[in-house]
Amino acid sequence: MKIILDAMGGDNAPLAVVQGALEAHAQCGADIVLVGREEDIRACLIGPLPEGVEIVNATEVVEMCDDPATAFKRKKDSSLTVGLTMLKNGEGDAFVSAGSTGALLAGATLLVKRIRGVRRAAMGPVLPTATGRALLCDCGANADCTPEYLLQFAYLGNFYAQRLMGVEKPRVGLLNIGAEPSKGDTLRHETYALLEEAGREGRLNFIGNIEANTALLGGADVIVADGYSGNILLKTVEGAAKLLLGEMKKAFLSSTKSKLGALLVKDSLGDVKKLLDPSEVGGTPFLGISKPVLKAHGSSDARAIRNAVFRAVEYAQSGIIADVEAHIDVMKVEKNG
Amino acid sequence: MKIILDAMGGDNAPLAVVQGALEAHAQCGADIVLVGREEDIRACLIGPLPEGVEIVNATEVVEMCDDPATAFKRKKDSSLTVGLTMLKNGEGDAFVSAGSTGALLAGATLLVKRIRGVRRAAMGPVLPTATGRALLCDCGANADCTPEYLLQFAYLGNFYAQRLMGVEKPRVGLLNIGAEPSKGDTLRHETYALLEEAGREGRLNFIGNIEANTALLGGADVIVADGYSGNILLKTVEGAAKLLLGEMKKAFLSSTKSKLGALLVKDSLGDVKKLLDPSEVGGTPFLGISKPVLKAHGSSDARAIRNAVFRAVEYAQSGIIADVEAHIDVMKVEKNG
Numbered sequence: 001m002k003i004i005l006d007a008m009g010g011d012n013a014p015l016a017v018v019q020g021a022l023e024a025h026a027q028c029g030a031d032i033v034l035v036g037r038e039e040d041i042r043a044c045l046i047g048p049l050p051e052g053v054e055i056v057n058a059t060e061v062v063e064m065c066d067d068p069a070t071a072f073k074r075k076k077d078s079s080l081t082v083g084l085t086m087l088k089n090g091e092g093d094a095f096v097s098a099g100s101t102g103a104l105l106a107g108a109t110l111l112v113k114r115i116r117g118v119r120r121a122a123m124g125p126v127l128p129t130a131t132g133r134a135l136l137c138d139c140g141a142n143a144d145c146t147p148e149y150l151l152q153f154a155y156l157g158n159f160y161a162q163r164l165m166g167v168e169k170p171r172v173g174l175l176n177i178g179a180e181p182s183k184g185d186t187l188r189h190e191t192y193a194l195l196e197e198a199g200r201e202g203r204l205n206f207i208g209n210i211e212a213n214t215a216l217l218g219g220a221d222v223i224v225a226d227g228y229s230g231n232i233l234l235k236t237v238e239g240a241a242k243l244l245l246g247e248m249k250k251a252f253l254s255s256t257k258s259k260l261g262a263l264l265v266k267d268s269l270g271d272v273k274k275l276l277d278p279s280e281v282g283g284t285p286f287l288g289i290s291k292p293v294l295k296a297h298g299s300s301d302a303r304a305i306r307n308a309v310f311r312a313v314e315y316a317q318s319g320i321i322a323d324v325e326a327h328i329d330v331m332k333v334e335k336n337g
Numbered sequence: 338m339k340i341i342l343d344a345m346g347g348d349n350a351p352l353a354v355v356q357g358a359l360e361a362h363a364q365c366g367a368d369i370v371l372v373g374r375e376e377d378i379r380a381c382l383i384g385p386l387p388e389g390v391e392i393v394n395a396t397e398v399v400e401m402c403d404d405p406a407t408a409f410k411r412k413k414d415s416s417l418t419v420g421l422t423m424l425k426n427g428e429g430d431a432f433v434s435a436g437s438t439g440a441l442l443a444g445a446t447l448l449v450k451r452i453r454g455v456r457r458a459a460m461g462p463v464l465p466t467a468t469g470r471a472l473l474c475d476c477g478a479n480a481d482c483t484p485e486y487l488l489q490f491a492y493l494g495n496f497y498a499q500r501l502m503g504v505e506k507p508r509v510g511l512l513n514i515g516a517e518p519s520k521g522d523t524l525r526h527e528t529y530a531l532l533e534e535a536g537r538e539g540r541l542n543f544i545g546n547i548e549a550n551t552a553l554l555g556g557a558d559v560i561v562a563d564g565y566s567g568n569i570l571l572k573t574v575e576g577a578a579k580l581l582l583g584e585m586k587k588a589f590l591s592s593t594k595s596k597l598g599a600l601l602v603k604d605s606l607g608d609v610k611k612l613l614d615p616s617e618v619g620g621t622p623f624l625g626i627s628k629p630v631l632k633a634h635g636s637s638d639a640r641a642i643r644n645a646v647f648r649a650v651e652y653a654q655s656g657i658i659a660d661v662e663a664h665i666d667v668m669k670v671e672k673n674g
Contacts, residue, residue, distance in 0.1 A: 177480065
């Protein structure tokens with residue numbers, strides 16, 4: 001298993017990427033390819049390069065200000081383009097980057113390519129819920145969606161939950177603003193009909209519409225959304241958590257009694273904060289791309305990068321891409337309608 | 338000031354409505370009209386009806402299972418239809434119901450009518466943020482929206498924030514999945530252009546796109562959204578808060594030390610819970626209706642109903658409806674484009 005890393009991507013690159021990759025290598029034994037400016041990467045090393053870790057020089061860097069759609073093409077010697085090309089050519093099993101999401105998605109789509117028949121790649125982050133975890137698909141890769149995209153996101157999420165979350169018959173819910181089939185906008189109505197048919201034919205365990213609050217309490221294993229509203233959900237969780245934890249902090253500091261109490265609950269509350277810390281997961285795959293490409297958070301530290309490498313190894317070993325290839329015929333609307 | 342209440346609406350009707358209305362009457366002096374089955378309402382009273390409180394008999398009840406679009410028409414002697422008709426005829430200054438949102442919206446739109454020129458009425462709940470409050474408009478009344486609807490929601494929210502939140506130049510943000518104008522779907526792109534123009538002409542203080550996390554941290558006074566995604570935001574806040582408070586409870590119970598700590602912080606944490614308790618606000622107006630119609634939460638208790646009456650009084654006195662009438666020309670796309 002060989003993981004290719006964009007050593008220049010993210011706010012803390014290359015140091016956090018190099019450190020995280022070395023940690024992952026030491027802990028899980030995966031071979032590592034660090035792609036980027038060799039000099040800058042070497043400056044992050046304390047000792048010699050461990051066996052199984054190599055550096056591939058790439059002189060350019062895709063910046064956040066570059067046009068995402070064309071960056072990978074214009075900067076042919078960037079860590080992003082060189083790394084994705086290696087993945088495409090079979091010189092590694094997965095590619096991880098903490099750089100620009102848009103540039104990574106464009107590069108993955110146009111260089112590595114989507115699985116044949118998949119209309120759009122989607123981002124599939126795993127959310128914490130009151131009873132476990134749920135996969136949200138899409139969460140921002142596709143703002144404008146068709147019912148067919150959403151049907152495909154449902155399948156992508158379904159295979160992910162089966163292969164990577166250990167759920168045999170994932171409960172697939174359509175993110176909506178009420179439980180009844182009549183709820184929501186035109187996109188939801190048309191998607192509901194497609195998902196219902198897939199459910200009737202035993203291809204998906206479609207449980208109907210799911211509201212955002214029910215989803216967070218554990219009502220579904222897969223939450224199907226267009227990229228716009230999926231992203232609203234994701235960012236609202238982030239904002240609500242910050243708001244609540246901030247207000248709690250104020251409450252804790254409001255009296256001597258509460259300050260003392262805060263000291264006593266501090267350790268236990270660590271787990272609650274961990275639940276919402278994206279570094280714990282580390283990386284989110286682009287579902288539907290023909291080879292594993294994972295996005296790490298732009299602010300990733302070494303621990304987040306290490307965890308992203310673990311996710312890349314799991315994803316590459318999971319068999320999800322083969323699942324999608326094997327079922328692509330039923331994932332299209334022409335065949336389904 | 339006379340507030341008409343749907344005594345039969347909500348999970349805890351008529352008892353919670355009657356008790357809440359009497360409390361509000363005692364505390365703010367507003368006259369109250371309780372509309373519903375007189376016998377059922379009288380059964381909730383302990384003493385005689387106070388001066389300034391009257392009962393208007395209506396024999397039917399709009400149930401949650403009734404078709405929202407036609408319920409007010411088919412059940413002509415329902416508390417909903419009788420109450421809204423009284424409002425329309427000037428026999429009261431505002432109408433409050435904890436019954437079916439859809440039936441209330443349909444009744445308000447078709448009986449009381451929208452302000453002339455307003456394309457769609459919107460629900461405008463006030464959200465807590467890290468620095469104060471923000472109005473979200475729309476949050477579920479309109480799943481399918483046009484750019485013109487969203488432009489109008491921006492104005493409705495703007496006048497609300499000026500009149501009822503005391504903000505002189507409300508910061509109006511378009512809910513989106515990134516800050517740049519190019520972010521989001523087609524609806525967002527087209528709406529951005531309209532809002533930018535309104536900003537350029539000094540009619541709105543348009544601050545651009547706002548992401549959900551930034552919005553909850555206090556980045557805007559008015560959050561403009563279609564009803565679908567606004568509802569996703571609202572329900573996600575609810576779900577995330579439940580998830581976090583539930584996990585906190587587990588953490589508090591995890592050790593003897595943390596249990597003791599929890600006892601000491603309990604009082605201070607009450608304020609955090611209050612922040613997210615919809616009963617604290619009580620009622621949400623349908624912005625754009627020509628007279629004040631407010632929706633209380635279906636699970637309202639007496640305190641929530643009391644607070645909803647207070648909101649109705651404030652809304653009726655605010656002058657917001659006159660503001661919309663005075664600015665309706667610039668709220669239309671024909672005049673704006």
